Amino acid sequence: MRRWRxxxxxxxxxxxxxxxxxxxxxxxxxxxxxxxxALETRARDISKGLRCxxxxxxxxxxxxxxxxxxxxxxxxxxLLAGDSDQGVVDYIQSRYGDYVLLRPPVKATTVxxxxxxxxxxxxxIFGIALYFRRQKKxxxxxxxxxxxx
Amino acid sequence: xxKRLLFLTPILVLGVLAIYFTLGLQRDSKILPSVLINTxxxxxxxxxIEGAEQGFSSLDLKGKVTxxxxxxxxxxxxxxxxxxxxxxxxxxxxxxYGIDWREQDRTSGPRWLKRRGNxxxxxxxxxxxxxxxxxxxxxxxxxxxxDKAGIIRYKHIGVINEANWNQTLFPIVQKLRQK
Numbered sequence: 001m002r003r004w005r006x007x008x009x010x011x012x013x014x015x016x017x018x019x020x021x022x023x024x025x026x027x028x029x030x031x032x033x034x035x036x037x038a039l040e041t042r043a044r045d046i047s048k049g050l051r052c053x054x055x056x057x058x059x060x061x062x063x064x065x066x067x068x069x070x071x072x073x074x075x076x077x078x079l080l081a082g083d084s085d086q087g088v089v090d091y092i093q094s095r096y097g098d099y100v101l102l103r104p105p106v107k108a109t110t111v112x113x114x115x116x117x118x119x120x121x122x123x124x125i126f127g128i129a130l131y132f133r134r135q136k137k138x139x140x141x142x143x144x145x146x147x148x149x
Numbered sequence: 150x151x152k153r154l155l156f157l158t159p160i161l162v163l164g165v166l167a168i169y170f171t172l173g174l175q176r177d178s179k180i181l182p183s184v185l186i187n188t189x190x191x192x193x194x195x196x197x198i199e200g201a202e203q204g205f206s207s208l209d210l211k212g213k214v215t216x217x218x219x220x221x222x223x224x225x226x227x228x229x230x231x232x233x234x235x236x237x238x239x240x241x242x243x244x245x246y247g248i249d250w251r252e253q254d255r256t257s258g259p260r261w262l263k264r265r266g267n268x269x270x271x272x273x274x275x276x277x278x279x280x281x282x283x284x285x286x287x288x289x290x291x292x293x294x295x296d297k298a299g300i301i302r303y304k305h306i307g308v309i310n311e312a313n314w315n316q317t318l319f320p321i322v323q324k325l326r327q328k
Contacts, residue, residue, distance in 0.1 A: 053287040066251060067287070070278035095191060095285035097184035 027064045027072075034076055043076045046088055050075075051100050059102055183304040185285050190217075190299050193283040195273025198249050199259045205246055205273030207283075210295050214325045216243055216318075217293045218269070218309075219281055221250045222261035224289040230308040231265055237314075238268040243322055247272040248280040250289055294318065296325045 028047075034040040047061035052068040060068040060075075071092065078088045092100055104110050185191070194206035210217070218234065220227040234245055247269035249258040258274065273280055284293060284301075294303040303321050305313070 067278060067281070070251075071282065073277065074279070074282060092282070095185060095282060096287075097285070 027062055027068065029069070032069070032072055032076065034080070039076070039079050042085055043072070043079055046075050046079075046085055047072055049089070049102050050092060051102050053096055053100060183285055183301075185293075185301045186304060188301060190293075190295055190301055191283040193273075193280050195248065195275055195280050198262075198272050198274045199255045200263075201259070201272060203271055205248065205271040205280075207299070209246065209271055211299045212297055214243060214297060214322055215295045216245045216322075217248065217284070217295060218245055219248045219250050219284065219286050219289050219291045221289050222252060222257045224250075226308050227290045228265075230290050230310070231268070233310055233314065234268040235266050242319075244270045246270055248275050248284075249273065250275045250281050250286070251278060252276060292318075294321055294325065296328070 028044070034043060044061060048059050050060045050071065052058045052060045052063035052065055052071075054065040054067050055063050058068070060071045063069075074092075075088050078091060083091070089101070098104055098110070104113060106114050190207045190210050192207045194208075195204050197204040216237075218230075220230075237243065238245060245268050249272050252258040252274070255274065255276075258272070262269075262272070275281055284291070288306070290308060292305045292309055293301050294305075296302050302325060303318065305318060309318065
């Protein structure tokens with residue numbers, strides 16, 4: 001019985017392992033990958049947050065566009081030169097603008113974007129609440145009327 | 150009366166949004182507003198193309214009003230733009246600097262310029278997009294008007310021709326010269 005359990009466990013590991021351990025296949029080419037594993041991980045994380053300015057709805061990590069490739073290499077070169085993650089992002093953002101960030105920053109010009117949905121949801125909830133309260137009041141007053149002949 | 154207004158609100162909001170979105174759809178999403186306007190040219194330094202002695206760096210852009218043009222021999226629109234740039238140089242309108250972007254090999258850019266003429270004071274070879282990224286370029290051709298202090302004043306996306314030069318670009322150049 002026990003042996004079976006171990007066997008199933010092993011089989012499970014064998015089936016799932018490749019799915020977990022294979023790095024997500026982006027557009028990163030083998031020649032681009034840094035030898036330093038920690039730096040490479042940082043580079044991948046940064047790349048995932050940067051928009052490919054040619055294809056626009058992909059990150060540079062996923063895009064096969066040549067400019068995206070050059071940006072990936074630039075990200076790695078700057079990391080190798082000792083830049084912080086934020087430093088690399090700032091460098092590219094200062095040239096391409098907020099647009100290059102897949103997650104727009106919260107600031108004066110984007111506050112509508114971030115607060116808008118919450119605001120509209122609140123207005124909606126408020127409206128519905130108002131409606132039901134009035135409905136209830138009407139029912140109550142209606143019932144009162146019925147009781148008094 | 151107030152109640153009726155309340156009912157109209159969603160329709161009004163929808164109307165405003167519809168106008169806003171219609172305008173938004175008409176904007177070409179490929180044209181990104183540049184954040185570099187009115188900021189100094191980012192530092193860059195590009196090697197010379199084959200056959201030339203001097204490369205092109207951000208330091209070359211000081212002391213005069215200049216035009217920086219990103220091109221490549223692979224770029225068809227650049228081919229269309231090229232004769233007009235030649236004309237500008239022939240008439241000594243202003244110094245034009247070139248960034249030869251992403252050539253397949255080191256000879257294709259120089260060959261292209263040799264065959265068609267070289268309108269540029271200096272050309273930088275940019276195989277790894279370092280110059281293009283410095284200017285926040287997304288495609289070719291793109292051009293920038295840089296003032297005497299080395300500050301980017303205007304970005305033009307696409308082909309420069311007689312019409313947009315006379316209408317938009319040249320007036321900006323003249324205004325910057327007077328400063």
